[in-house]
Amino acid sequence: MNIFWFRRDLxxxxxxxxxxxxxxxxxxxxxxxxxDKILSELQKDDARITFIHELxxxxxxxxxxxGKSLAVFHGEPKMIFEKLIxxxxxxxxYTNHDYExxxxxxxxxxxxxxxxxxxxxxxxxxxxxxxxxxVVKDDGTPYVxxxxxxxxxxxxxxxxxxxxxxxxxxxxxxxxxxxxFLTLKDIGFEVSSIKVTxxxxxxxxxxxxxxxxxxxxxxxxxxxxxxxxxxxxxxxKIVNHAANFENETFLKELIWREFFMQILWHFPHTVNSSxxxxxxxxxxxxxxxxxQKWCQGNTGYPIVDAGMxxxxxxxxxxxxxxxxVASFLCKHLLIDWKxxxxxxxxxxxxxxxxxxxxxxxxxxGSGVDAAPYFRIFNPTEQVKKFDKELKYIKKWVPExxxxxxxxxxxxxxVARELCLKTYKEALL
Numbered sequence: 001m002n003i004f005w006f007r008r009d010l011x012x013x014x015x016x017x018x019x020x021x022x023x024x025x026x027x028x029x030x031x032x033x034x035x036d037k038i039l040s041e042l043q044k045d046d047a048r049i050t051f052i053h054e055l056x057x058x059x060x061x062x063x064x065x066x067g068k069s070l071a072v073f074h075g076e077p078k079m080i081f082e083k084l085i086x087x088x089x090x091x092x093x094y095t096n097h098d099y100e101x102x103x104x105x106x107x108x109x110x111x112x113x114x115x116x117x118x119x120x121x122x123x124x125x126x127x128x129x130x131x132x133x134x135v136v137k138d139d140g141t142p143y144v145x146x147x148x149x150x151x152x153x154x155x156x157x158x159x160x161x162x163x164x165x166x167x168x169x170x171x172x173x174x175x176x177x178x179x180x181f182l183t184l185k186d187i188g189f190e191v192s193s194i195k196v197t198x199x200x201x202x203x204x205x206x207x208x209x210x211x212x213x214x215x216x217x218x219x220x221x222x223x224x225x226x227x228x229x230x231x232x233x234x235x236x237k238i239v240n241h242a243a244n245f246e247n248e249t250f251l252k253e254l255i256w257r258e259f260f261m262q263i264l265w266h267f268p269h270t271v272n273s274s275x276x277x278x279x280x281x282x283x284x285x286x287x288x289x290x291x292q293k294w295c296q297g298n299t300g301y302p303i304v305d306a307g308m309x310x311x312x313x314x315x316x317x318x319x320x321x322x323x324x325v326a327s328f329l330c331k332h333l334l335i336d337w338k339x340x341x342x343x344x345x346x347x348x349x350x351x352x353x354x355x356x357x358x359x360x361x362x363x364x365g366s367g368v369d370a371a372p373y374f375r376i377f378n379p380t381e382q383v384k385k386f387d388k389e390l391k392y393i394k395k396w397v398p399e400x401x402x403x404x405x406x407x408x409x410x411x412x413x414v415a416r417e418l419c420l421k422t423y424k425e426a427l428l
Contacts, residue, residue, distance in 0.1 A: 009126050018167040024092065035106075092120040097131065135258075137152075146256065150252060150259070154255075205222055228257070239251070271357055315349035316350070337360045337364035
């Protein structure tokens with residue numbers, strides 16, 4: 001018997017690792033493991049766990065149509081697999097690559113376990129078009145600036161012929177078993193009131209992306225993030241679709257995702273340290289009271305508050321607003337970008353470590369291809385440019401223009417000057 005281990009690829013369609021598992025000789029036991037190390041850090045109504053379980057339920061329903069089922073476990077992967085190896089004669093475990101530091105460490109340990117038990121471990125590239133060192137400079141070193149990476153990525157992509165893997169066509173190869181399909185309650189969680197919005201990659205959204213994506217009151221973004229994060233949809237399907245449009249803005253966003261993934265692969269220390277080491281010497285103020293006002297959306301800056309309230313209520317935040325609130329935390333409040341990155345990690349439905357770390361370091365000026373330290377978003381000017389009719393702001397800050405709305409917690413000009421002084425002292 002072989003095993004296919006679902007992880008960040010929660011679909012039956014166009015799943016490369018699953019395709020390889022189902023095309024081998026042996027029958028396949030499909031498994032998913034709710035990793036206790038990850039779950040132990042989450043709220044019991046975390047919306048991402050509800051979403052994962054919904055995706056697993058879709059897989060289960062399709063398997064049950066074929067008289068088969070998915071095995072869902074809860075615990076530490078190593079202990080789960082030790083038990084599976086004891087109870088079954090396992091030849092090969094198939095799965096898809098995962099690139100985050102925790103996943104790399106876990107997979108190294110799993111590979112050792114499998115070797116000790118004469119089990120083959122086969123992993124495939126599934127969640128990206130290009131990975132690791134597939135798009136690098138001519139001398140083999142990684143790109144640390146987006147534009148040349150993007151150019152090389154597009155050159156490589158133009159030579160590819162991406163075809164879907166018909167992984168859903170051989171479900172008869174799934175073995176019958178008596179392992180459980182755990183409910184949310186079984187793993188100690190409850191259904192979240194926050195739901196993941198269906199994605200929209202209509203021709204209209206992609207064609208108009210350049211014109212609409214910066215305006216938070218418009219329904220101009222794809223809402224793809226969470227779906228790509230958990231592999232609910234094939235990246236090959238999305239990229240093939242996006243590449244058909246003359247307007248490349250949407251495709252470029254997908255390339256940014258892969259750019260940040262290869263940065264995290266080559267520079268895993270950036271999870272906890274600045275890519276540019278000098279930035280680790282900045283003397284952050286890190287005032288807890290100001291941080292809490294930022295978290296709650298009570299800074300007195302309407303676009304910042306609207307964004308944080310949207311995040312707290314829905315698990316989502318418009319991309320333009322993410323840049324504004326991140327810049328505000330680092331540069332107006334002089335709070336370490338890692339505080340903001342951690343808060344986003346707790347709240348964002350589409351949280352992906354590589355993009356989150358990369359974008360926060362961009363906002364702080366400390367990362368690859370970063371905004372220069374003297375670029376400080378003026379929240380008031382951002383409103384004039386991107387929400388001048390206050391449609392977005394009034395949706396999330398209904399008490400605006402009343403006595404109940406707080407005064408600004410810092411004054412823009414003063415905060416800007418202090419930021420420049422603090423950064424200069426560290427960097428020059």
